[in-house]
Amino acid sequence: MADTMRAQRFYADSKTVAVEDVPIPEPGPGEVLVKVAFCGICHSDLSLINGTFPSQLPVVTQGHEASGTVAKLGPGVTGWTEGDRVVVAAGKPCLECVNCRRGDVSNCLRLRLMAFAYDGAWAEYTLAQAVGLTRVPDNVPLEQAAILADAVSTPYGAVVRTGQVGIGESVGVWGVGGLGTHVVQLARLVGAAPIIAVDVKPAILERALAVGADHAFDARDPDLGAKIAGATGGCNLDVAFDAVGLGSTFEQALNSLTVGGRLVGVGMSADAPSIGPTALFNLLKRQVLGHLGYQNADIGTLAALVSLGRLDLSRSISEIVPLEQVAQGIEKLETAAGDPIRILVQP
Ligand SMILES: [Zn+2]
Ligand SMILES: [Zn+2]
Incomplete structure (x- = not known):
């Protein structure tokens, strides 16, 4: 094996990215070196890159949605063999907190x-905790x-754990891109009905219907509220x-809820939305639930x-x-050219 590899590097001070030669990292105790096959953007x-999230390191390799093959085992690692096909968990527990x-x-x-606190996988190799790896079935x-490792598992966590969507519940999904597409599919899988997709692009609304939405409405339609009410028998969204x-x-999502409905926040920005008057919020017994990530076992369930x-x-x-x-690839996602669900990087 060579000593160096190609890796993308993000420089926090200049907010620039470059692809450079860096040393191939050495797996420590409990770690595995993974040869990256693909990593999502x-x-x-x-x-x-644009500064919405603060930098944790002056320079870091980005990419946190990786599959690959086991290339080298660190000391003490058992149960894995070189060449095993794996998904890498996108986070590491500290193993020290209470x-x-x-x-x-x-x-x-x-x-x-x-890719925020340690180097990610827009690189030929990436380091992973052995306990965070998921085996990929051959087919x-x-x-x-x-x-x-993110675009499907984060929606899984949102639908199954945070949202606790039950059979027959009405679901709305705002934004049907990388995350929302999979929210629609997983809501369908757990038996939600009807499923209403809301977006602003006709092509995306068409696609939402193709992956399992029952209705697809334009977010800018002045009759959106009436349409959601109509699609849910006057009840609005669970x-x-x-x-x-x-x-x-x-x-808009919050104000489309039925009494006692729950809003699950999955997408992130610097915006600071309002829940409106507390009198109304409490009267309607609304719930607002912040969501992040998934449990590592969820990747295996999805696989x-x-x-x-x-x-x-x-x-x-x-x-x-x-x-x-x-x-x-980053620019294509930023400009939404071609309405991508996921663009992958292949080292
Ligand atoms: Zn911890
Ligand atoms: Zn992500």
Whole structure:
């Protein structure tokens, strides 16, 4: 194996990115070196570049949605063999905080996020904690496996854990891109009905219907409220997912809830939406739930659903760009050229 590899690097002071030669990292105790097959480009990567998210390191390799093959085991690692196909978890529990020490690592108080607190996977190799790896079934393509680490698992966490969507509940999804597309699919899988997609682009609304939405409405339609009421028998939504995170989408989703309905915030921005008068908020018994991420075991659940043909991610990979052209991939996501669900980087 060579000593160096190609890796994208983000420089916090100049907010610039470059692809450079860096040393191939050495796996420490409990760690595995993974040869990256594919790594997605996520809106949160853009948020680091444009300063919406504060930098945690002066220079870092981005990319937190990776699949690949085991290349080298660190000291003490068992159960994995070189060449095993894996998904890399997008975060590392600190293993030191009060929750980690009592075994509640999924609620780590100082969770370190891949590509923010340590180097990510827009690179030929990436380091991972062995305990965070998920084995990929042979019939699941590594392209689809990569997006299980965020674009599909974060919606899984939002639908199943935070939103606790039940069979027959009405669901609305604001923003049907990388996250929202999978919220629609997973809401369908858990039996939500009807599922209403809300976006502003006709092509995206068409696509939402194709992946399982029952209705697709334009967010700017002045009759949107009446249409949602009509589609839900006058009840409005049991659960609304804001996969965009703008003030406008958050408030529109909140105001589409039924009495006792819950809004799950999935998308993020610097906007500060209002819940309106507390009198109305309490009178309508509304719930607003912030959502982040997933539990590592969820990746395995999703991999099994894809493997068994219950979850179809064949439409989810919009484009694959070589590592050397990662900047073009970032720009395509930023400008939403071609309405991508997910663009992948291939080292
Ligand atoms: Zn992400
Ligand atoms: Zn912890």
